Amino acid sequence: MKLREIAAPDFDLAMTLNSGQVFHWEKQGHGFLGAIGETPVYVQQDGRTLNFAGLSAKAIVDYFALDHPLDEICATFPKDAAMNSAREFCRGLRIIRQPTWECLATFICSSMKQVAHIRQISAALRRRFGTAKKIVGCNVFTFPAPARLARTSESDLRACALGYRARNLLMTARQVASDVANLQSWNNLSDSDLRKRLCDLPGVGTKVANCVMLFAYERNSAFPIDVWIERVLREQYFTAESRVTAKTLAEFAATYFGAHGGYAQQYLFHYTRMSGQRMREIS
DNA sequence: CTCCAGGGATGAT
DNA sequence: ATCATCCATGGA
Numbered sequence: 001m002k003l004r005e006i007a008a009p010d011f012d013l014a015m016t017l018n019s020g021q022v023f024h025w026e027k028q029g030h031g032f033l034g035a036i037g038e039t040p041v042y043v044q045q046d047g048r049t050l051n052f053a054g055l056s057a058k059a060i061v062d063y064f065a066l067d068h069p070l071d072e073i074c075a076t077f078p079k080d081a082a083m084n085s086a087r088e089f090c091r092g093l094r095i096i097r098q099p100t101w102e103c104l105a106t107f108i109c110s111s112m113k114q115v116a117h118i119r120q121i122s123a124a125l126r127r128r129f130g131t132a133k134k135i136v137g138c139n140v141f142t143f144p145a146p147a148r149l150a151r152t153s154e155s156d157l158r159a160c161a162l163g164y165r166a167r168n169l170l171m172t173a174r175q176v177a178s179d180v181a182n183l184q185s186w187n188n189l190s191d192s193d194l195r196k197r198l199c200d201l202p203g204v205g206t207k208v209a210n211c212v213m214l215f216a217y218e219r220n221s222a223f224p225i226d227v228w229i230e231r232v233l234r235e236q237y238f239t240a241e242s243r244v245t246a247k248t249l250a251e252f253a254a255t256y257f258g259a260h261g262g263y264a265q266q267y268l269f270h271y272t273r274m275s276g277q278r279m280r281e282i283s
Numbered sequence: 284c285t286c287c288a289g290g291g292a293t294g295a296t
Numbered sequence: 297a298t299c300a301t302c303c304a305t306g307g308a
Contacts, residue, residue, distance in 0.1 A: 111304035116292060163290045168305080205305050227303060286308085295300075 001136050003044075003051040006060060010070045012092030013045040019093055019270040020115055021215050023106055023122040028138065035126075035142045036063045037099050040135035054135050065094045073220075076258045082236040083264060086271035095214060095266055100183045101176060102143035103216035108169050108203040109162055110211075117161070124160035125149075149173035168203025175201060191219050206250075214262040223253045223261045232272050 017025040017032055025034040031044025031051070041054035052060055061067055070092075077083045109121045126141035129148050133140050149157075150173040157166035175181040181201060186194050194217060198209035206225075213222035225233070230249060237252065238244045257264040 112289070112302085113304085114292070114302060117290090117303095120292085161291065164288080164305090165290095203305070207304060288307095289303100289305100291302105293301085296298085 001053050003042075003053050004057065005049050005051045006057045006066075007048060008045065008050040008064070008066055009048050010092055011045070011048075011050070011064065011066060011094060012090075013043065013050065013064070015090065015093050015270070016064065016096060019090075019266060020273070021211075021266065022096060022098060023110075023115070023119045024126065024143070028136075033135065033138055033140055035133065035140050036060075038131070038133075038142050040133035040140035040142075042136045042138075063097055065096050068094055070094065073260045073263050076260050077264045077267070078256060078258065080236070082232060082268065085275075086264075086267040089271045089274070090267040093267060093270060095220070095263055097218065098216045099143070100212070100216040101146055104176075104183065104198075104201075104204075104212050105143070105146075105149070105169060105173070107208045107211045107215075108172060108201075109165050111165060111203065111205075111208060121161055125157075128156075128160060146173045146176040150177035165203060171202040172204070187217065191221065194219065195222075210262075214266075220260045220262045221254070223250070223257065223265050225249060225253065225265075226269070228269055228272050229253075229265060232268055 013032065025032040028042065029044070031042060033042055035041060036055060036059060039055045039059075041052065043050055043052040043060070045051075050060065050064075074087050077087055105125075106118065106122055109125075110118045113121070122143075126143055129144035129152060130141040133142060149169065152170065154166045154170055157169055162169060172181070176183060181197070186197055189197065191213065194213060195206070195209050198204050198212055199206065204212070210222040210224035213219040214224060225246070230246075233249050233253065234244060237256070238249075253261060253265070
């Protein structure tokens, strides 16, 4: 199959796909194999160009958020030492626009799991309950629709290594499939109302809700605080204080990192994980 | 407020 | 080959 091409300045495909925001893309030759919604896609980066197959250039631009004004966004980040390093390290990292349901479902599976596990769970769910599609001679599995997961069982899902998350995913799939939770209609809600609705779903707490808001609802101010980010916040911004509550950290993050705080969070997260700095507390 | 189940990969001994 | 470590949610 012949690849089509599109300009992609200020973009790092590999870093974007490996930064812990999406978990199903797999390295294939020069590029990556995956699905965008129901469509199988192959994409590879050659310098400032993306070569791809499977869907329209418009859909590629939209999914990889190539329309985000990255320079402007990065310019809003605070100019402290940690952010300066992260900004430099993460050049070309974009927060992509993920389909709502697969983002929500995947992050329900992410709780208490590390990136490697989440990738395995995502692959297992797709292989077992998704639809196989062909692209550039390879099989790609789409993420199963809510209705498909709603008619599985907890033990079916446990077989995909979900553990106790199986029940949460099943219950949420049923709410979404039956329209008790209409994810599409939540687009119109304010940030805080959207967060409340998401947190009502089984297996969704503040952290997962913020991930879904940031990665699927384009709420760039949503600031997920996981253990990595919490470590950074405590060590970079609260060095002197000994007792800092989660609430304090969340309130600080919400104001300090600005209108694109979620983007800043993603840069800090990826930079911290990649630079391998493990700061152990001696207490 | 604190404590802890939960489970599979990954890194250390 | 065992042992410790990583991790978010939800309920006690």
